[in-house]
Amino acid sequence: MTSKSLISQAMQMALLLILVTPQYLHAFAVNFNDAKNTSLASIEVEPLLEYHFHPYFDVDDPVQVAHAIELRNEIIANCVSKKIIAIPHGYNYNPENPVLEYHNDTTGLSMRPVGPHPIGSFETWVPVEYFAEMYAWILQKRSPLTVFIHPLSKHGLADHTKRIVFMGKSYTLKTDSMREIIPDFKSQYEHVKLGYAKPKN
Numbered sequence: 001m002t003s004k005s006l007i008s009q010a011m012q013m014a015l016l017l018i019l020v021t022p023q024y025l026h027a028f029a030v031n032f033n034d035a036k037n038t039s040l041a042s043i044e045v046e047p048l049l050e051y052h053f054h055p056y057f058d059v060d061d062p063v064q065v066a067h068a069i070e071l072r073n074e075i076i077a078n079c080v081s082k083k084i085i086a087i088p089h090g091y092n093y094n095p096e097n098p099v100l101e102y103h104n105d106t107t108g109l110s111m112r113p114v115g116p117h118p119i120g121s122f123e124t125w126v127p128v129e130y131f132a133e134m135y136a137w138i139l140q141k142r143s144p145l146t147v148f149i150h151p152l153s154k155h156g157l158a159d160h161t162k163r164i165v166f167m168g169k170s171y172t173l174k175t176d177s178m179r180e181i182i183p184d185f186k187s188q189y190e191h192v193k194l195g196y197a198k199p200k201n
Contacts, residue, residue: 048151048163049128050188050195053086053138056146056171059111059120067145072108072122074141076101084133087189089123095192116160116173117148125152125188127195142167152195154185 055071057064076091078084080098087093090108091101109122126134138147146168150159157180160173187197 046153048153049198050152051126051128051131052150052152053124053126053134054117054121054148054150055124055138055142056117056148056168057109057120064145065106065109065120068109068120068122069103069106071138071141071145072124073102075124078137084137085127085130085192085194086134087125087192089125093189093192113174116175116178118171118174121148127192127198129194129198139167146171148173152185152188154182156180156182156185 055068057068059065072088075084075086075088077100079086079091079093080100082098088108092099109120110117111120113119114121124134135149146166148171149165149167151163153159155163157175157178160175160178187195189195190197193199
C-alpha cells in the first residue's frame with residue numbers, strides 16, 4: 001500500500017468521524033439527560049439538620065486508641081470555647097456554662113462493636129450550623145483513624161446505608177436490626193437549640 005493510499009484512507013476516516021460523531025454525541029446527550037432527569041426526580045430531598053461523626057479505631061492498637069482519646073478531648077475543648085459545637089456521647093454540654101473535661105483514659109469510647117459499628121468508635125453529634133467547620137477540622141485531625149459520617153433523620157436505615165461518607169477506610173455496617181422509619185424522631189440535643197431544635201423565626 002502506497003503512502004498516498006494511506007493518506008487517502010486517513011482522510012476518509014477523518015471525514016467519517018466528522019460526519020458521524022455529532023449524531024452519536026447528540027444521542028448520548030439525550031439518553032444521559034433522560035436518565036439524569038428520571039433518577040433525580042425520584043429522589044426525595046429533605047432538610048438534614050443534624051449529623052453523627054464516628055471516629056473508628058482498632059481497640060488493639062495503642063496508637064489508634066491514644067489518638068481517639070486525644071481527638072475526643074479536643075472536640076470537647078472546641079465545644080467549650082464555642083469554636084465548633086460538636087458534642088461527643090457522654091459529654092454533658094451546657095450551652096450557658098460549658099465545662100471543660102479532659103480524660104487520659106478510654107472514658108466516652110466504645111471499646112467494642114456497638115450498634116451498627118463494627119469496631120471501636122465514639123459518637124459525636126454535629127448540628128448543621130457547624131457541619132462545615134467540623135468536617136474541615138476532623139479531615140485534618142483524624143489520621144490514622146477512619147471517620148464515619150451520616151445524617152440524622154426519621155429515615156434511620158437510609159441514614160446508615162445510602163447517605164454515608166467514610167473518611168479513610170470504609171467498613172461494612174451491621175444494619176439488619178435498624179428501623180427504616182423512626183416515628184418519634186426529634187433533635188438529639190434539644191436544649192442546645194441547634195439543628196432540628198433551632199427556633200424558627
